[in-house]
Amino acid sequence: MTDDFIFSQSALQDYEDCPRRFELRYLREVEWPALETSPALEHEAAMLRGQDFHHLLHQHALGVPAEALAATISDAEVRTWWENYLSWQSVHLPAERHPEMMLTAPIAGSVLMAKYDIVARMPDSTFLIIDWKTGRPPSKAKLASRMQTIVYPYVLSRAGAWLNGGVPLSAEMIRMSYWYATTGETIDFSLTSDQLDSHEERLVSIIAQISERFEFPKTQELWRCRFCSYRSLCERGIEAGDMNELDDEANGADELIVDLDQIEEISF
Numbered sequence: 001m002t003d004d005f006i007f008s009q010s011a012l013q014d015y016e017d018c019p020r021r022f023e024l025r026y027l028r029e030v031e032w033p034a035l036e037t038s039p040a041l042e043h044e045a046a047m048l049r050g051q052d053f054h055h056l057l058h059q060h061a062l063g064v065p066a067e068a069l070a071a072t073i074s075d076a077e078v079r080t081w082w083e084n085y086l087s088w089q090s091v092h093l094p095a096e097r098h099p100e101m102m103l104t105a106p107i108a109g110s111v112l113m114a115k116y117d118i119v120a121r122m123p124d125s126t127f128l129i130i131d132w133k134t135g136r137p138p139s140k141a142k143l144a145s146r147m148q149t150i151v152y153p154y155v156l157s158r159a160g161a162w163l164n165g166g167v168p169l170s171a172e173m174i175r176m177s178y179w180y181a182t183t184g185e186t187i188d189f190s191l192t193s194d195q196l197d198s199h200e201e202r203l204v205s206i207i208a209q210i211s212e213r214f215e216f217p218k219t220q221e222l223w224r225c226r227f228c229s230y231r232s233l234c235e236r237g238i239e240a241g242d243m244n245e246l247d248d249e250a251n252g253a254d255e256l257i258v259d260l261d262q263i264e265e266i267s268f
């Protein structure tokens with residue numbers, strides 16, 4: 001691994017899911033264009049809808065009037081999401097919003113990066129991280145264990161002082177919400193200083209493990225391979241897993257969040 005490698009929640013999540021996938025994607029930078037899910041058209045349409053929706057929200061956060069943006073929406077599902085978003089944000093988000101913000105923080109001799117959809121300064125002087133999601137909501141317990149739920153608040157606590165007049169943000173000042181376009185509802189997380197310490201411990205331990213590692217084994221959880229673009233390279237099958245199985249928590253699919261942000265972060 002090069003000295004200038006920048007860790008992100010996507011990279012760490014890939015490592016947690018399958019060390020081999022982390023190696024292929026981030027160390028060897030292998031592009032293997034297999035579909036992650038099937039049917040292909042359904043998958044592609046879901047990706048495009050998610051992409052369009054994120055673009056709309058970004059433009060709105062930058063000040064483009066809602067009416068002008070609404071006039072550009074032709075997809076009925078995106079229109080429903082947009083209406084859910086408009087009514088939710090008007091009640092829950094204050095005027096001070098920082099969209100598409102990227103922060104980095106040093107950790108364990110490396111750099112950790114987080115790319116936020118929005119960080120909002122709330123009237124009670126807390127800071128709310130919002131992540132827009134267009135997939136189906138997983139359970140809160142699954143989300144709590146995702147690297148994104150750990151990395152985003154951690155990086156904000158270490159690199160967000162400039163948002164607070166130069167005063168570092170305490171754990172209690174940071175909250176995170178995943179907002180789901182399909183339901184217009186959020187799954188919310190607050191933070192304590194003990195949790196922040198244990199997040200840091202976990203991050204330091206994973207980064208140290210990766211940095212010292214020479215071999216990156218394939219996951220033993222074979223179901224993950226069905227939704228992984230490297231499966232033919234790894235000789236773990238040819239056909240993509242069915243997108244509809246993403247709803248089935250019993251086979252672990254609850255963890256397979258079709259996450260546009262993650263894809264954007266990877267391309268970054």
Ligand code: SF4
Pocket residue numbers: 018019020021022024218219224225228229230231232234236
């Ligand atoms: S196909 Fe399976 S073993 Fe290979 S990188 Fe993907 S998840 Fe890992």
